[in-house]
């Protein structure tokens with residue numbers, strides 16, 4: 001067996017004495033990185049026969065726990081329903097930590113279950129603080145509250161003493177756990193203590209198998225989360241994508257007419273290969289929270305969540321515009337969560353959701369403008385997430401929790417980087433699709449300037465601006481846009497040749513939008529104040545110096561206030577390049 005120590009010898013003796021089967025080609029060893037680890041001591045070709053089989057009477061089940069506590073619905077009412085395994089967990093705490101517990105058939109098995117677990121619930125306060133700012137940190141806090149509630153409800157129902165109830169509800173829970181951890185590790189913590197229960201809760205999370213396996217097809221499996229402990233097979237570590245089978249069958253030796261539960265792997269194993277189980281393909285967040293480790297290069301199953309807290313009304317309104325269904329996991333009462341992963345770095349409904357958030361009141365549907373504007377907002381949020389995971393300084397300690405945090409941050413960083421890269425590709429392709437020889441729904445201001453030489457010349461003469469990059473450098477973007485919009489509103493005052501040229505942008509509906517805004521706008525004193533400085537710097541200087549552009553039509557300050565609203569409706573400035581695009585109004589996407 002390789003793995004040495006009295007408790008392991010006793011455990012494997014117990015397995016043998018109870019008719020368990022472990023293929024001779026399996027050995028176990030202890031590794032620092034993964035605890036007990038199974039590996040092949042000679043090659044094992046793919047096979048259909050079990051490598052491990054365990055009589056079902058050795059499994060530690062809900063039934064065993066309810067028998068022990070002498071509990072039944074008729075007698076005690078409902079157990080906390082959120083976690084059907086609560087009573088079995090408490091039973092495990094009793095078996096592991098109650099010195100007065102009578103001998104049970106699982107003693108040798110329970111003995112090898114380590115009290116020293118890696119899940120973040122057991123990290124020190126400092127170590128846990130490193131996760132602050134992540135969704136994982138919020139989940140851990142929520143889990144603490146759920147597990148405390150579960151503990152209190154269960155012990156009340158079973159009439160078992162609840163220890164430190166008041167402290168549990170007031171103490172900073174990780175301080176409290178930390179202060180009791182040494183006693184737990186010594187095996188001396190009372191079995192009915194919350195921290196003992198937290199331990200058995202985590203043992204279940206990291207080792208239990210679904211009860212479903214034990215029920216015959218067609219029978220009522222009850223709660224699908226119901227689980228049991230499966231000695232020996234729970235010594236196998238996890239790897240995503242490994243193909244394994246857990247099957248219930250009759251004992252091949254047919255001793256005692258007992259049923260057995262078996263483990264079969266569909267992998268070809270060479271000498272020295274680790275024999276893995278598959279706990280269900282999991283993301284790193286699930287692995288860290290449930291099992292206390294991270295699988296690097298977990299690209300197929302890793303994901304991150306983008307959670308937005310909004311008021312209920314906004315969320316309800318968004319349902320009309322995006323494919324978010326209330327019953328989907330992503331919509332909760334006051335928040336919406338989107339999963340980002342390698343296969344779908346930017347879910348379609350995420351883009352639509354941001355399009356909805358960026359919708360102007362005048363837009364009846366999601367438009368090209370609102371989607372592009374929303375994609376920029378999304379870009380900023382993803383960028384700040386990326387910055388967080390990239391630049392957050394973590395202590396350079398070699399302790400496991402710090403190493404795990406580093407790995408977790410790295411994996412999250414990769415996900416956000418991938419989503420950002422993908423979002424920029426989406427933006428580019430939207431721009432391309434809507435600005436080609438066949439479709440013109442948008443045009444960049446850069447292109448407009450290139451084609452409107454008279455206007456560009458006027459900027460050169462009066463502001464020394466030679467090209468678009470100069471406009472950015474001299475921080476003159478907004479002013480240039482406003483001047484051009486007012487110029488377009490005055491199109492009819494220019495000579496017919498110039499009019500003809502400018503009318504090549506008629507499809508942008510600048511004049512019509514300008515008229516609509518002019519008819520509805522109420523100009524306040526503050527609006528005038530906002531524009532006065534720019535206006536007095538430019539006028540009447542511009543009308544005097546370049547009358548062919550700035551003394552044709554109406555160039556009063558009011559026109560600029562109107563142009564500012566027109567700009568909100570028609571212009572989108574791409575955050576990444578600072579490049580503005582005029583977009584055809586109300587162009588649904």
Ligand SMILES: C[S@@+](CC[C@H](N)C(=O)[O-])C[C@H]1O[C@@H](n2cnc3c(N)ncnc32)[C@H](O)[C@@H]1O
Pocket residue numbers: 033034035036037114118206207234235236237238239290291292293294
């Ligand atoms: C079902 S147990 C497996 C046996 C365990 N190694 C032991 O010592 O008892 C699950 C625990 O094993 C460890 N584990 C499982 N798969 C792992 C992996 N791929 N890398 C690191 N640790 C792993 C984690 O601590 C996890 O909580």
